[in-house]
Amino acid sequence: MDEDRQILEVDILFVGGGPANLSAALRLTQLIASHNGQISAGNRSSPRLEPRIALIEKGHDVGAHAISGAIFDPIALEELLPDYRDRGFPFSLHVTQHSLRYLTTERNVRLPNVLIPPSYRQDRCYLGSLQKLNLWLAEQVEAAGAYLFHETCGVRILYDGARVCGVQTGDKGLDADGGRKANYQPGTNIHARITVFGEGPYGTLAEDLINRFKLREGRDPQSYALGVKEVIQVKSGGSPGLAIHTIGYPLGSHVFGGGFCYGFDNNLFAVGMVCGLDWDDPQMDAQAQLQRLKKHPFIQRFLQGGEVIAYGAKTLPEGGYFAVPRPYVDGALLVGDSAGLLNVPYLKGIHYAMKSGILAAETMFDALLQNDTSASTLSSYEARLASSYIMQDLYHVRNFRRAFAYGCPPGLLLGGLTMWTGLGPTKPGAVREDFRHLRPLDQAVRGRWADEPAQYDAGVLVDKLTDVYHSGTQHREDQPSHIQILDPARCVTDCIPRFGDAPCTYFCPARVYELVGEGAGRRIQINFANCVHCKTCVIKDPLDVISGDHVQNIVWRAPAEGGPHYQGL
Amino acid sequence: MKLIVCIKQVPATESKLVLTRNGTDIERAGLNFVMNPYDEFAVEEALRIKERLGAEDVTALSLRPHAAQKPEEALRTCLAMGADKAILLSDPAFEGGDSYTTALVLAAALRCLPFDLLLFGKQAVDDDGGAVGIQVAELLGLPHVAVVNKLEVDTQSRCIVAHRQIEGGVEVVEAPLPSLITCQKGLNEPRYPSLPGIMKAKQKPLEIWNRDRIGLEPTAIGVAGAKVNVVRLESPPARPAGRIISGDAVAAVQELVRLLHEEAKVI
Numbered sequence A: 001m002d003e004d005r006q007i008l009e010v011d012i013l014f015v016g017g018g019p020a021n022l023s024a025a026l027r028l029t030q031l032i033a034s035h036n037g038q039i040s041a042g043n044r045s046s047p048r049l050e051p052r053i054a055l056i057e058k059g060h061d062v063g064a065h066a067i068s069g070a071i072f073d074p075i076a077l078e079e080l081l082p083d084y085r086d087r088g089f090p091f092s093l094h095v096t097q098h099s100l101r102y103l104t105t106e107r108n109v110r111l112p113n114v115l116i117p118p119s120y121r122q123d124r125c126y127l128g129s130l131q132k133l134n135l136w137l138a139e140q141v142e143a144a145g146a147y148l149f150h151e152t153c154g155v156r157i158l159y160d161g162a163r164v165c166g167v168q169t170g171d172k173g174l175d176a177d178g179g180r181k182a183n184y185q186p187g188t189n190i191h192a193r194i195t196v197f198g199e200g201p202y203g204t205l206a207e208d209l210i211n212r213f214k215l216r217e218g219r220d221p222q223s224y225a226l227g228v229k230e231v232i233q234v235k236s237g238g239s240p241g242l243a244i245h246t247i248g249y250p251l252g253s254h255v256f257g258g259g260f261c262y263g264f265d266n267n268l269f270a271v272g273m274v275c276g277l278d279w280d281d282p283q284m285d286a287q288a289q290l291q292r293l294k295k296h297p298f299i300q301r302f303l304q305g306g307e308v309i310a311y312g313a314k315t316l317p318e319g320g321y322f323a324v325p326r327p328y329v330d331g332a333l334l335v336g337d338s339a340g341l342l343n344v345p346y347l348k349g350i351h352y353a354m355k356s357g358i359l360a361a362e363t364m365f366d367a368l369l370q371n372d373t374s375a376s377t378l379s380s381y382e383a384r385l386a387s388s389y390i391m392q393d394l395y396h397v398r399n400f401r402r403a404f405a406y407g408c409p410p411g412l413l414l415g416g417l418t419m420w421t422g423l424g425p426t427k428p429g430a431v432r433e434d435f436r437h438l439r440p441l442d443q444a445v446r447g448r449w450a451d452e453p454a455q456y457d458a459g460v461l462v463d464k465l466t467d468v469y470h471s472g473t474q475h476r477e478d479q480p481s482h483i484q485i486l487d488p489a490r491c492v493t494d495c496i497p498r499f500g501d502a503p504c505t506y507f508c509p510a511r512v513y514e515l516v517g518e519g520a521g522r523r524i525q526i527n528f529a530n531c532v533h534c535k536t537c538v539i540k541d542p543l544d545v546i547s548g549d550h551v552q553n554i555v556w557r558a559p560a561e562g563g564p565h566y567q568g569l
Numbered sequence B: 001m002k003l004i005v006c007i008k009q010v011p012a013t014e015s016k017l018v019l020t021r022n023g024t025d026i027e028r029a030g031l032n033f034v035m036n037p038y039d040e041f042a043v044e045e046a047l048r049i050k051e052r053l054g055a056e057d058v059t060a061l062s063l064r065p066h067a068a069q070k071p072e073e074a075l076r077t078c079l080a081m082g083a084d085k086a087i088l089l090s091d092p093a094f095e096g097g098d099s100y101t102t103a104l105v106l107a108a109a110l111r112c113l114p115f116d117l118l119l120f121g122k123q124a125v126d127d128d129g130g131a132v133g134i135q136v137a138e139l140l141g142l143p144h145v146a147v148v149n150k151l152e153v154d155t156q157s158r159c160i161v162a163h164r165q166i167e168g169g170v171e172v173v174e175a176p177l178p179s180l181i182t183c184q185k186g187l188n189e190p191r192y193p194s195l196p197g198i199m200k201a202k203q204k205p206l207e208i209w210n211r212d213r214i215g216l217e218p219t220a221i222g223v224a225g226a227k228v229n230v231v232r233l234e235s236p237p238a239r240p241a242g243r244i245i246s247g248d249a250v251a252a253v254q255e256l257v258r259l260l261h262e263e264a265k266v267i
C-alpha cells in the first residue's frame, strides 16, 4: 500500500493549527526573515536560511475545530506582534465586569474580588472567539510564506530509527470497510527535519510519542477536564464585557469545575461548563449539567428568550506543573495543550500555547542555524520553558488542582491558599489517571441534580442531539469509523454490571455511544458521525480499571475526514 | 480542446443562517463557505476529460456575489484539484444581482475566452435556482444539456453525448461543440486535492476581472439590473422539543398512536 504514497519534503512540519503551532510558525518565519535581512545588509556572514515550512490541520480550516472561552490574555501576542492592533486583530472587546460566584440551587454568592490574586484578574484581557484568532494568525502565517494544508490529518508518526522524521496524513476516499472508492486518495508521507505536535489536549500522535519515549516518566499522569460550551443569541439585553465564573450548583461537591457566562457584542452570550474528568459518577453528563446551569436564576436572567446557535466540546489538560511531559525528542517538539501547558485557576491556555510556540520557534531557529535537529539541540526548548513565565506560574499553582481531591469547599480554601502563597508539596505523586476515579452508581457521590432530570424547551434549553446539530459536525456516513470498541462484549459483561450503567453514554458530550437492544442483544452502538473530537472517551474509558491489564477498550484515532464545523466558539 | 468550469461558493450546508435586519438576505459575516457540491462534479468532469483526451486546459471561473465572500478560496480548490487557471469576476457593480444578471456577467466574460465546452453544476445549493447555466447558454446561443449524469466527448466529430436521468429511464442527448452542460450527482466522484496539488495551486494564475475588463453597463447588472426582487426570506419554523414516551413497549405504542391522532392530528 505504501508504494503509491506521495512524499512531500519539508524542513519544519507543524501538526495541528491551534494558537500554539500558528504562533510557532509565525515566530519562526520572523526569525528567519530577520536573519536573512542581516545577511543581505552584510551584517552577518552565515548562510541564508530558506526552510520549507508546512502546517497541517484536520479541520475545514484552522478555525473549524477551535473552541475556547475565550478570555484572551494578550501577553504572548504582544511579544509576537507588538503592532497587532494595526494588523486587523479581530478582538476589540475587553472584560469590563468580572465576578466569581458560588451558586446554590436558587441563590448566588459573590466571592469578593480581593480573594483573587492580582495576577489572576481579568482586566487586561480580551473577550473573543478562538476561531477568529486562529484565522487571523493563519493569514499572517500564510503571508509569511508557510504552507497551510486544511482537512489534512496526521495519522501516523514516521520514524527513521528512533528519530521522528515526519508524519503520514490520512487516506481519503475510503468506504465503511476501508475499501477504496473511485476517488481514493492515499495519504502523503510528509518528511520533515523537525515535527512539532500542537494537536491540543490528548493529541493522537502526541500521545503516541509520549508513550513510545516514556516522556511522562517520573511525572504525574495527565489529568483532564471536559469543557462544553454554547453560544446563545438573545433578542436584546446583551452585556458585552461581562465575565462570570461560577462554582457550586449544578456540580456536586465531588466534581471539580464550574461554569462560565461571557457577554459579547450583538446580543451574544457564551455559556459553558468545565468539569474535571476525575469525577466518580458514571452518570455524570456535562452537556446536561450545562442545561441545568442555564436554568439557574442567576444565569437564566441573561439568556431569557434566547436561542442556542452553536455548541462544542473539548478537553483541557489540568494536571499542571507535574504532568508536563518532557517536550522534545530527536526531531520533534510538543507545544501548547499537547504539552499540558494550561493554567487551571486562571482557566487559560491560549497565551501559554502561543508562548510555548514562540519558544519552540526560537529553539528550531537555533537548530536550523547549527544544522542539528537532534534531541541534544532541541533540549534547550525545555530549558526555555522552565525559565519562562509558563513554568514559573505553573509551579506557583502546582497544588491548586490537587487540593480539590478533598472535595469542593475544602478544595476551594486550600486551592485558594496555594494559589496565593505557592506553598505545598514540591514533588509529583499521588495522582491517579482520570479513568480510575469512576465508581459504581450506588457508591458515587452525586449532586442534588441526580434526582432532577434536565429539562429542554427547544430554545435555550436543548437536548444533546440538538447541540450536536449546532456543532455542525459531519463525517461521511460511509467512511470508516474512527472510533473502535475493541471488545464490545465486555461493555455488557463487565462495564455495565460494574458501574450500574454505561458511563460512555453519559460522558460523551455528542451522543456517540448509545446503548441499544434488549436482553442478550444489548450492545453499545457507535454513532461516530456525531463525534466532535473532544477526546473524553479515550481519557475516561474505564475498562483498564476493571481488567487491570492496561488495555483500553475504546480506541479513538483522529479521522482523515470530517469533524465539527464550529462557528464562533 | 479548452474547458471552462463555472463555480459558485455557497454557505456550508451545516451553517446556521441568520437573516439580515430587513429580511431579504442572509448575514454572510462569519459564515463558512465551500464550493457548491454540484460544481465539484463539473470540475472533476472537466479534469477527467482533460486527462482522457489530453485537452489543452481547464479554467475555473467564478463571480463574487457579495463583498463578504471569498470565492478565491473555492477557485484555489479548483486549482489544487488540477485546473490550470482561475478567473474571478469581482466588482461592486456585480454584487446583489439575481440569476439573470449573474448569467449576463458570466456570458460577457466567456465572450472574452476561447472554449469548446462549458460545465456548470446543475444548481447552487444555497438558492437552488438552477437557472444560471441555462441562461448563459441562451445568452451565448449555445446548445445546452442540463442535469447530466454521464458524459462522452467525441473530439473527432466534435460532439458530446450526454445522459440524463428522467422519470423511469435515461435520455441520451447529442450536441455539437461548443456547448454547455450542467452536472448532476452520479456523474463522477470528485477527487480530493492532493498536498502537492495544493502547493502547486499557489503558483497558478488567479486573475481578477472587473467590469471594465468585460465591458458592461452598471445599470444592466447587479442590484440595478436584477429582474427578481426578493420580498422576504423566512427561516423554517423552529422544531418543537421532542418528547420521549416511557413505559413498556405495548403501552408506549398505544400512547404514541393516541398522541399522533389526538394531538399531532397526523393519523
Ligand SMILES: Cc1cc2nc3c(=O)[nH]c(=O)nc-3n(C[C@H](O)[C@H](O)[C@H](O)COP(=O)(O)OP(=O)(O)OC[C@H]3O[C@@H](n4cnc5c(N)ncnc54)[C@H](O)[C@@H]3O)c2cc1C
Residues within 6 Å of the ligand: A015, A016, A017, A018, A019, A020, A021, A056, A057, A058, A059, A062, A065, A066, A067, A068, A069, A070, A071, A072, A073, A130, A152, A153, A154, A155, A198, A199, A200, A201, A203, A204, A205, A227, A228, A229, A272, A273, A274, A313, A314, A315, A316, A335, A336, A337, A338, A341, A342, A347, A348, A349, A350, A351, A353, A558
Ligand atoms: C471550553 C473551554 C474554555 C476555555 N477557555 C479559555 C479561556 O477563556 N482562555 C484561555 O486562554 N484558554 C481557554 N481554554 C484553553 C485553550 O482553548 C487551549 O489551551 C488552547 O486552545 C490550546 O491551544 P493549542 O494550540 O495547544 O491546541 P488547540 O487549540 O486544541 O488546537 C489544536 C489543533 O490541532 C488540530 N489537530 C489535532 N490533531 C490533529 C492531527 N492529528 N492532524 C491534524 N490536525 C490536528 C485540531 O483540530 C486543532 O485545530 C479553554 C478551553 C476550553 C475547552
Ligand code: SF4
Residues within 6 Å of the ligand: A483, A507, A508, A509, A510, A511, A512, A513, A530, A531, A532, A533, A534, A535, A536, A537, A538, A556
Ligand atoms: S466520541 Fe469521544 S471524542 Fe467523540 S465526542 Fe464523544 S467523547 Fe468526544
